[in-house]
Amino acid sequence: MNVDQELVRRVQAGDKKAFDLLIMKYQQRIIHVITGFVHDPVEAMDVAQEAFIKAYRALPGFRGDSAFYTWLYRIAINTSKNYLTAASRRPPVSDVDAMDATIYYDAPELKEFETPESSLMSDDLQQAIHDAIQELPEDTATAIKLREFEGLSYEEIAQAMDCPIGTVRSRIFRAREAIDKQVKAVMGGEEL
Amino acid sequence: MTIKQQELLSAFVDGELNEQELDELLALMKSDDSAKQDYMRYQFSSDLLHGYVTEHKQIDLTDRIQQALSSDEPGVNVQPTENTQTAKVFALPDWFWKQTAGLAAAASIGALAVVGLMSQPQTVMPTTNMAQSEPMQQQTQVADSNRWTVGESEVEDRLNDYLVDHNEYAGASGLFSYARVVSYGEE
Amino acid sequence: MRFLLHLLVVTFVSFSTTASADNPEAMQILEKMTSAAKTLTYEGVFNYQSGRNLQSIRIFHRADENGELERMISLNGAAREVIRSNDMVTCINPDGKQVNISRRPLGRGFPSDLPRRLSSAAPYYEVEMGGKSRIAGKEAYQLLITPIDNYRYGYHLWVDADTYLLLKSELVGQDGDVLETFSFSSVSTGEPIPDYKFKSLLADDDMVWHKTEPGKPIDIEKHPHEFEWQVNWLPDGFALVALQNRLRANNGADVEQRVYSDGLSSVSVFIEKIRAKHNHLHGASHVGGINAFGTIMNAHFVTVVGEVPAVTVEKIGSTIAFTPVNQQ
Numbered sequence: 037m038n039v040d041q042e043l044v045r046r047v048q049a050g051d052k053k054a055f056d057l058l059i060m061k062y063q064q065r066i067i068h069v070i071t072g073f074v075h076d077p078v079e080a081m082d083v084a085q086e087a088f089i090k091a092y093r094a095l096p097g098f099r100g101d102s103a104f105y106t107w108l109y110r111i112a113i114n115t116s117k118n119y120l121t122a123a124s125r126r127p128p129v130s131d132v133d134a135m136d137a138t139i140y141y142d143a144p145e146l147k148e149f150e151t152p153e154s155s156l157m158s159d160d161l162q163q164a165i166h167d168a169i170q171e172l173p174e175d176t177a178t179a180i181k182l183r184e185f186e187g188l189s190y191e192e193i194a195q196a197m198d199c200p201i202g203t204v205r206s207r208i209f210r211a212r213e214a215i216d217k218q219v220k221a222v223m224g225g226e227e228l
Numbered sequence: 229m230t231i232k233q234q235e236l237l238s239a240f241v242d243g244e245l246n247e248q249e250l251d252e253l254l255a256l257m258k259s260d261d262s263a264k265q266d267y268m269r270y271q272f273s274s275d276l277l278h279g280y281v282t283e284h285k286q287i288d289l290t291d292r293i294q295q296a297l298s299s300d301e302p303g304v305n306v307q308p309t310e311n312t313q314t315a316k317v318f319a320l321p322d323w324f325w326k327q328t329a330g331l332a333a334a335a336s337i338g339a340l341a342v343v344g345l346m347s348q349p350q351t352v353m354p355t356t357n358m359a360q361s362e363p364m365q366q367q368t369q370v371a372d373s374n375r376w377t378v379g380e381s382e383v384e385d386r387l388n389d390y391l392v393d394h395n396e397y398a399g400a401s402g403l404f405s406y407a408r409v410v411s412y413g414e415e
Numbered sequence: 416m417r418f419l420l421h422l423l424v425v426t427f428v429s430f431s432t433t434a435s436a437d438n439p440e441a442m443q444i445l446e447k448m449t450s451a452a453k454t455l456t457y458e459g460v461f462n463y464q465s466g467r468n469l470q471s472i473r474i475f476h477r478a479d480e481n482g483e484l485e486r487m488i489s490l491n492g493a494a495r496e497v498i499r500s501n502d503m504v505t506c507i508n509p510d511g512k513q514v515n516i517s518r519r520p521l522g523r524g525f526p527s528d529l530p531r532r533l534s535s536a537a538p539y540y541e542v543e544m545g546g547k548s549r550i551a552g553k554e555a556y557q558l559l560i561t562p563i564d565n566y567r568y569g570y571h572l573w574v575d576a577d578t579y580l581l582l583k584s585e586l587v588g589q590d591g592d593v594l595e596t597f598s599f600s601s602v603s604t605g606e607p608i609p610d611y612k613f614k615s616l617l618a619d620d621d622m623v624w625h626k627t628e629p630g631k632p633i634d635i636e637k638h639p640h641e642f643e644w645q646v647n648w649l650p651d652g653f654a655l656v657a658l659q660n661r662l663r664a665n666n667g668a669d670v671e672q673r674v675y676s677d678g679l680s681s682v683s684v685f686i687e688k689i690r691a692k693h694n695h696l697h698g699a700s701h702v703g704g705i706n707a708f709g710t711i712m713n714a715h716f717v718t719v720v721g722e723v724p725a726v727t728v729e730k731i732g733s734t735i736a737f738t739p740v741n742q743q
Contacts, residue, residue, distance in 0.1 A: 089293060376701070386696075390707070393672055
């Protein structure tokens with residue numbers, strides 16, 4: 037089952053809570069995309085909110101021709117551009133060119149932007165995540181790597197590791213708990 | 229929150245739920261506030277790995293979006309204005325039309341060329357995205373069979389030319405054969 | 416500028432036909448499958464997995480009175496794409512800011528003679544029907560194709576029971592390992608696809624366009640040097656099916672390509688004159704299910720490339736010999 041599709045179907049059938057799940061799942065990523073245009077973090081959150089609202093309203097007409105995220109991504113970029121136009125600010129020329137090239141794709145993994153600020157912060161974090169994965173038991177580390185870096189499904193991981201799917205699920209869960217712990221430690225108790 | 233329930237939340241990050249589990253998840257989210265918190269932690273750790281995290285903070289827009297939506301019914305059925313809005317998304321920029329004309333012209337004069345297909349990722353300007361947000365991914369590429377196992381870019385380029393030329397004759401993979409070209413060197 | 420020196424399609428030599436007891440139903444499905452890939456209009460997303468790499472690729476394919484038009488776009492990472500219109504192949508690499516156009520001399524013509532190809536392949540593979548299963552929500556016949564020796568790979572194919580479109584394909588190694596998988600996750604057939612979906616949205620004026628003006632075909636009779644190279648060993652059933660020469664637009668190298676096939680698997684031998692000091696592949700390399708073997712001989716790069724086991728390209732490569740034409 038395609039979980040996104042099913043959630044979309046439920047929102048279309050009137051279940052608002054199902055839309056919450058879609059927001060929770062994609063908000064970080066969408067904000068990340070928007071930050072490529074709208075650099076101010078507070079404004080970026082506003083634009084993200086607007087994008088999700090637009091998506092919600094347009095959802096009855098969403099026919100699932102593309103993946104939900106791809107569709108949402110387009111809306112986010114369009115909303116960002118509209119926002120910049122409205123604010124009479126022009127996005128940096130190079131950004132626009134690069135984005136134009138990708139907007140029209142039905143792509144689940146579209147090119148996303150990294151702002152200088154976000155790159156700066158990622159060193160410590162990346163190190164923390166790396167350390168967390170290093171310290172995991174081998175099976176757990178392999179499972180999370182296959183999932184997050186190789187993009188394999190649970191079934192494919194189960195095949196690759198010759199174990200039941202339930203084991204894959206619990207390994208990935210344990211890896212995420214460990215990563216979360218490590219990240220929190222690095223962030224010096226900062227509330228996440 | 230039981231371990232099983234937490235595993236369910238983590239599996240949702242990966243979209244790995246069946247219909248019954250999705251029902252369970254929705255029920256859990258409605259009944260237990262800590263479910264949302266736990267889920268957000270797992271999602272955040274995944275987003276971190278993918279470099280999607282722009283600020284140190286985990287962000288949650290669900291409440292403000294739901295508020296905005298409820299103050300703004302009939303939300304779901306607002307169609308006409310939104311249609312024109314989304315239609316814009318599909319409008320093609322000018323350079324596209326310029327470019328397609330070029331492509332058509334090139335085709336019609338029968339331009340022929342066989343050149344290096346894929347320039348080297350090493351010589352390619354790395355985007356910040358590639359270079360900085362996914363260092364871990366690069367570490368896991370040792371067993372990468374998606375590229376020729378050769379060290380030099382010149383040799384790799386030549387083999388790529390050959391790969392393209394050979395693909396026309398590739399066997400039973402038939403309609404899929406150019407996938408090898410399209411996905412060359414991707415991780 | 417000279418370009419296409421010559422193109423020669425060699426008709427299949429008639430193989431000794433001790434056709435193995437293949438399942439006639441399976442052979443029929445195989446025939447329909449290849450014709451469906453060329454005559455159907457379809458669009459979808461398929462996954463290409465090789466080793467631990469998994470790529471999602473969107474494909475648009477339209478077949479009408481104007482011929483075939485196809486576009487593939489990589490959905491992960493850089494949105495690399497390939498557009499084929501009949502015999503023209505355009506490869507767009509946004510990262511490298513390059514667009515490469517090349518004409519496939521045999522283009523749509525190959526492999527049009529499928530029934531003959533398949534019957535020529537028959538003695539070297541066992542073709543059986545597997546069970547029915549569902550791929551991308553469609554009922555599919557499964558075909559199991561097993562080679563009779565270790566010089567070629569096997570294939571598992573899943574073919575749409577309704578349209579005969581190939582829905583999934585696995586390249587299978589000698590020990591049963593799956594080396595490559597192509598598999599539609601979603602596909603629709605028969606719906607018209609508008610023109611704009613075949614246009615690249617990536618290529619722009621910043622890109623370097625590599626193209627070369629067409630040249631005049633040159634009669635192979637006047638260029639007997641083509642035959643100074645001999646391939647002295649091929650697996651049983653492999654025969655020359657195509658031979659072409661061309662000049663690469665990017666470096667002017669003169670490259671000869673010979674294609675040998677047993678009807679299902681194929682191997683290309685590339686012979687490229689070295690024009691300056693360059694490095695080349697020594698020995699074996701591979702990408703996905705494609706193996707290559709390279710060597711340098713008489714100031715030429717000699718490279719064998721094919722979706723066959725490493726041992727096959729190596730053995731073919733190591734038996735290639737150069738005999739100056741005046742000694743022939």
